[in-house]
Amino acid sequence: MSAFIPPVGCYAVIFVSQRTAGDNGYGAMAERMVELATARPGYLGVDSTRDDQGFGITVSYWDSEQAIAAWRADLEHRQAQARGRDHWYQEYKLVVAKVERARGT
């Protein structure tokens, strides 16, 4: 897990998803999205996991709503979102929440 502890007032983007069967280019896209997201202004950190049934949760942290909006509008990311809706995800849920407190070991 990442050692990153999110600061109070930043934003958590919680993405919950059930993958369809088979890779179908998903792995390469996921790696590319991490590469792009982590290079963006306002990106703070991420924790991501998925079980052997394809059920995954990714929580990324951002310093502002503007940073989230800009990442959502990124062209490659938009292409990945569309392919996700059409092929990679059976269902998903997206939650944006403002961090009130955080602690870690």
Added chain:
Amino acid sequence: MSAFIPPVGCYAVIFVSQRTAGDNGYGAMAERMVELATARPGYLGVDSTRDDQGFGITVSYWDSEQAIAAWRADLEHRQAQARGRDHWYQEYKLVVAKVERARGT
């Protein structure tokens, strides 16, 4: 995944953890904690997953800070927390965040 979409203004409790090796009573405790949490006033929903390396994320949703505080103070939950710190978790992170928006398929 749960069909639950959290309402604006509720609270997400994001628990990120790396398990130690072996079960050591963890599975039974985890089931019991879900049973207790879901029965509590103010509990709204949960999504939880863990990969084959023992890295997990659980996001539970609550209608108020009071509900979170009461669940944290529950006796059986406190015993589980202590055993988690001492035995089950190699490391963990706990984030509380207030939901600003949410959508799902």
